[in-house]
Amino acid sequence: DAIRHLIDVSNPPAIHWYMFAVIGFAVLVDLSRTIVSFRVSRRFHSAALRSNAVHFAGDMVGSLTVLVGLLLVDAGVGQGDSIAALAVAVIICGAAARLIGENANVLMDRTPAEAREAAERAIARLGADIELSRLRLRESAGRYFADVVVTVPPGQAVVEGHQAANQIEAAVEGVLPDS
Numbered sequence: 001d002a003i004r005h006l007i008d009v010s011n012p013p014a015i016h017w018y019m020f021a022v023i024g025f026a027v028l029v030d031l032s033r034t035i036v037s038f039r040v041s042r043r044f045h046s047a048a049l050r051s052n053a054v055h056f057a058g059d060m061v062g063s064l065t066v067l068v069g070l071l072l073v074d075a076g077v078g079q080g081d082s083i084a085a086l087a088v089a090v091i092i093c094g095a096a097a098r099l100i101g102e103n104a105n106v107l108m109d110r111t112p113a114e115a116r117e118a119a120e121r122a123i124a125r126l127g128a129d130i131e132l133s134r135l136r137l138r139e140s141a142g143r144y145f146a147d148v149v150v151t152v153p154p155g156q157a158v159v160e161g162h163q164a165a166n167q168i169e170a171a172v173e174g175v176l177p178d179s
Helices: 002-007 017-044 045-074 080-107 113-124 158-175
Strands: 131-140 144-151
Touching: 002 045, 017 045, 045 080, 113 131, 113 144, 113 158, 144 158
Parallel strands: none
Antiparallel strands: 131 144
């Protein structure tokens, strides 16, 4: 419809005062939801809450865009509403692409390379008696879960093996707190 209205501007939308009031209220609600969601997402290291915050911010930007479009129509630019509608479509597509990019990594249990490298270095610093065979990391709610497989010298006593496991846990938690 926006493209059709850009071509045929003979029938611009009617503008009423209450449209501005509704959009202003929507912007305030979206602003408060965005702020609260961002704060809580940082506090709990939650990708889901961060996604909600981005979604609410996108809603707010979309509402502001509609407001600008209505102001343009009210000022005599008949195509202002159509331009705003196309801008909102671009905003929605951009937000969707960002959310997909961020959340695909979370859903696929991908861990940031920096975290993996930090854990590998911490284990390597423990000495030559501990050789890293496999390290799998997964992040959830700001915490890392590590699955570590190491080899130790075959003649090492079981007690020493348990001590090595404790050292590995401490080393990984030292570079990835609360892991």
